[in-house]
Amino acid sequence: MENSRYEAGQKVMEELFSEQVRQDMKGMKDVSPDLWDMIVSFGFGDLYSRKALSLSQREIVTITSLITQGAFDQLKVHLEAALNVGLSREEITEIIIQCTGYVGFPKAVQAMQIAAEVFQENSEYSSR
Amino acid sequence: MENSRYEAGQKVMEELFSEQVRQDMKGMKDVSPDLWDMIVSFGFGDLYSRKALSLSQREIVTITSLITQGAFDQLKVHLEAALNVGLSREEITEIIIQCTGYVGFPKAVQAMQIAAEVFQENSEYSSR
Amino acid sequence: MENSRYEAGQKVMEELFSEQVRQDMKGMKDVSPDLWDMIVSFGFGDLYSRKALSLSQREIVTITSLITQGAFDQLKVHLEAALNVGLSREEITEIIIQCTGYVGFPKAVQAMQIAAEVFQENSEYSSR
Amino acid sequence: MENSRYEAGQKVMEELFSEQVRQDMKGMKDVSPDLWDMIVSFGFGDLYSRKALSLSQREIVTITSLITQGAFDQLKVHLEAALNVGLSREEITEIIIQCTGYVGFPKAVQAMQIAAEVFQENSEYSSR
Amino acid sequence: MENSRYEAGQKVMEELFSEQVRQDMKGMKDVSPDLWDMIVSFGFGDLYSRKALSLSQREIVTITSLITQGAFDQLKVHLEAALNVGLSREEITEIIIQCTGYVGFPKAVQAMQIAAEVFQENSEYSSR
Amino acid sequence: MENSRYEAGQKVMEELFSEQVRQDMKGMKDVSPDLWDMIVSFGFGDLYSRKALSLSQREIVTITSLITQGAFDQLKVHLEAALNVGLSREEITEIIIQCTGYVGFPKAVQAMQIAAEVFQENSEYSSR
Numbered sequence: 001m002e003n004s005r006y007e008a009g010q011k012v013m014e015e016l017f018s019e020q021v022r023q024d025m026k027g028m029k030d031v032s033p034d035l036w037d038m039i040v041s042f043g044f045g046d047l048y049s050r051k052a053l054s055l056s057q058r059e060i061v062t063i064t065s066l067i068t069q070g071a072f073d074q075l076k077v078h079l080e081a082a083l084n085v086g087l088s089r090e091e092i093t094e095i096i097i098q099c100t101g102y103v104g105f106p107k108a109v110q111a112m113q114i115a116a117e118v119f120q121e122n123s124e125y126s127s128r
Numbered sequence: 129m130e131n132s133r134y135e136a137g138q139k140v141m142e143e144l145f146s147e148q149v150r151q152d153m154k155g156m157k158d159v160s161p162d163l164w165d166m167i168v169s170f171g172f173g174d175l176y177s178r179k180a181l182s183l184s185q186r187e188i189v190t191i192t193s194l195i196t197q198g199a200f201d202q203l204k205v206h207l208e209a210a211l212n213v214g215l216s217r218e219e220i221t222e223i224i225i226q227c228t229g230y231v232g233f234p235k236a237v238q239a240m241q242i243a244a245e246v247f248q249e250n251s252e253y254s255s256r
Numbered sequence: 257m258e259n260s261r262y263e264a265g266q267k268v269m270e271e272l273f274s275e276q277v278r279q280d281m282k283g284m285k286d287v288s289p290d291l292w293d294m295i296v297s298f299g300f301g302d303l304y305s306r307k308a309l310s311l312s313q314r315e316i317v318t319i320t321s322l323i324t325q326g327a328f329d330q331l332k333v334h335l336e337a338a339l340n341v342g343l344s345r346e347e348i349t350e351i352i353i354q355c356t357g358y359v360g361f362p363k364a365v366q367a368m369q370i371a372a373e374v375f376q377e378n379s380e381y382s383s384r
Numbered sequence: 385m386e387n388s389r390y391e392a393g394q395k396v397m398e399e400l401f402s403e404q405v406r407q408d409m410k411g412m413k414d415v416s417p418d419l420w421d422m423i424v425s426f427g428f429g430d431l432y433s434r435k436a437l438s439l440s441q442r443e444i445v446t447i448t449s450l451i452t453q454g455a456f457d458q459l460k461v462h463l464e465a466a467l468n469v470g471l472s473r474e475e476i477t478e479i480i481i482q483c484t485g486y487v488g489f490p491k492a493v494q495a496m497q498i499a500a501e502v503f504q505e506n507s508e509y510s511s512r
Numbered sequence: 513m514e515n516s517r518y519e520a521g522q523k524v525m526e527e528l529f530s531e532q533v534r535q536d537m538k539g540m541k542d543v544s545p546d547l548w549d550m551i552v553s554f555g556f557g558d559l560y561s562r563k564a565l566s567l568s569q570r571e572i573v574t575i576t577s578l579i580t581q582g583a584f585d586q587l588k589v590h591l592e593a594a595l596n597v598g599l600s601r602e603e604i605t606e607i608i609i610q611c612t613g614y615v616g617f618p619k620a621v622q623a624m625q626i627a628a629e630v631f632q633e634n635s636e637y638s639s640r
Numbered sequence: 641m642e643n644s645r646y647e648a649g650q651k652v653m654e655e656l657f658s659e660q661v662r663q664d665m666k667g668m669k670d671v672s673p674d675l676w677d678m679i680v681s682f683g684f685g686d687l688y689s690r691k692a693l694s695l696s697q698r699e700i701v702t703i704t705s706l707i708t709q710g711a712f713d714q715l716k717v718h719l720e721a722a723l724n725v726g727l728s729r730e731e732i733t734e735i736i737i738q739c740t741g742y743v744g745f746p747k748a749v750q751a752m753q754i755a756a757e758v759f760q761e762n763s764e765y766s767s768r
Binding site: 608612622624625627 | 668
């Protein structure tokens with residue numbers, strides 16, 4: 001039963017993240033296997049796997065929360081995830097612009113610089 | 129020209145907020161006419177009026193940012209706005225649940241209590 | 257199996273909170289049964305039930321995090337929980353004083369005022 | 385020697401706050417005499433008494449920090465202090481407007497509503 | 513008319529920032545022309561160009577807000593701006609010290625380390 | 641008398657930090673002798689030297705507050721201090737896991753990565 005939560009988490013992580021990113025994230029398993037299990041089973045299994053929002057709506061929530069709390073270390077992989085689940089560059093750029101009115105310019109500027117890197121490294125996603 | 133930004137803001141505010149809420153907000157005009165103008169012209173005119181995101185996507189950003197920063201005083205009117213622009217109760221509830229993994233339980237719980245009030249006061253929006 | 261996580265959560269909540277507080281918290285079950293399940297199963301079952309820290313050490317973490325993020329709405333029940341799991345008034349007061357150096361005076365002052373209320377309402381815990 | 389820090393703090397508090405506000409603040413002395421001593425000796429004695437900034441410059445720092453961290457409970461007495469040490473209504477209003485670009489609208493709006501109350505209750509300070 | 517807001521922003525940016533810093537900032541124009549326009553037209557044109565506060569008072573607000581929210585990436589250019597609009601090293605150091613009481617030591621220490629770098633790189637501004 | 645506060649601070653710093661870390665921290669003395677004096681006399685002398693909490697309890701407060709506010713630059717030396725005053729690796733790991741429920745995953749993950757570095761560099765502290 002516990003397994004089903006972990007498996008649900010793994011499945012949604014495959015939709016969100018590239019093989020490489022999942023491999024990097026898994027480094028946490030060596031550091032703290034318990035935290036890793038919570039990330040997969042609760043974070044992705046219990047939360048992201050739920051049906052009431054689409055994955056692209058969930059990434060709007062995630063990106064906005066990361067920008068608002070200034071958690072820029074985690075922003076890059078979730079900007080990539082946003083592209084992977086179907087948000088366009090224009091929509092991602094616009095999420096950051098909308099944040100301006102709610103968090104001010106400094107965090108929006110820092111987010112946009114990270115988005116620029118992500119867009120450059122993921123040129124397979126056209127500008128539309 | 130300035131007028132067009134203000135007018136665009138007013139127009140989008142009519143889609144987001146009830147007559148009563150707009151009336152209450154306008155109390156700011158007496159306190160600081162300049163801040164009021166910025167709210168309407170920049171906040172709603174320049175930001176919300178843009179096309180790259182739908183109003184319901186914008187309210188996902190707004191609600192998430194308010195929850196993450198603990199700005200619960202402004203949350204109620206934006207939960208109502210979310211209903212007005214087409215987000216369902218299930219989707220709004222789910223935005224708050226998704227926040228749990230990014231901001232922790234205390235802010236999610238406080239948000240859910242406010243959502244419960246909003247849902248009760250807006251019973252014309254069916255549960256689906 | 258899911259049941260065991262929920263039951264572990266309920267058991268630790270009985271150690272932390274009075275009957276009355278648990279009753280009040282359970283109001284969330286009507287608002288969002290899913291969030292309620294996560295609070296009990298993940299928050300209390302998965303986190304608080306773990307052995308590596310005592311419940312009084314966990315409440316030091318909780319109280320400090322609530323003060324630092326300004327989540328004063330949830331502080332009261334956790335100050336009571338701290339008393340229930342064996343922290344003295346002097347220790348609780350001191351947690352708040354230690355916070356001064358890390359979050360500044362405004363949040364420490366607000367926390368101390370809530371602590372004063374809690375101490376007054378829980379006079380069965382001597383000042384030791 | 386300790387006394388000189390406490391006395392310096394008391395002296396600067398007389399410049400900042402009305403008799404009534406100082407009386408209210410002193411309620412903290414009963415709750416935690418040690419925190420009270422730190423507030424007076426360190427907060428006001430060591431910090432506010434220094435010469436490199438004027439008291440009105442210090443209140444710009446204080447008000448901005450309170451708005452940015454959402455510590456609205458302490459904002460009112462510092463808006464009054466700002467008036468007492470010579471900042472005009474226009475300057476206080478403008479501090480809040482300047483914050484808009486750095487913290488977003490929600491916190492600025494909440495601050496402006498508190499400023500409106502303070503201005504109404506302190507009508508002896510002309511709008512200049 | 514839009515032009516006048518943008519031009520007002522550009523003009524105040526020339527008072528605040530060196531040619532080099534303005535050049536670096538303008539990198540945002542390639543990333544998101546729309547965010548860049550908002551930064552110049554709203555951030556600098558609508559906010560910084562207003563008359564009710566001096567530019568040095570505005571930089572006290574900005575620096576304090578950046579420290580309080582932990583936005584250290586943007587702090588350096590605004591510490592330089594503070595020097596450019598007439599705040600002395602002593603005043604800037606003192607803003608950070610005053611913040612200690614409102615945000616705690618960790619953020620103040622991080623800010624002071626950045627200030628030390630800025631002072632070293634801008635030795636043309638004497639210590640008084 | 642002032643001396644006794646500074647000396648108390650120095651004494652507790654010797655219990656918390658290695659010679660090397662204390663040497664690095666002292667770099668602040670050149671940048672701002674006044675902020676340095678406040679850190680030692682108030683931060684460590686007035687706060688950490690108090691008796692109502694043990695040093696290991698104080699480090700639980702400190703680590704939790706740093707994680708909650710995202711002040712990761714200061715986290716490393718305090719994770720080392722936690723080891724020095726007797727918290728085990730398991731307890732430190734658990735503080736971070738407990739934080740998950742109160743601040744969300746992003747800050748917990750970032751903290752755990754820093755803890756992993758600290759544990760590797762301090763292999764003399766067995767995993768117990």
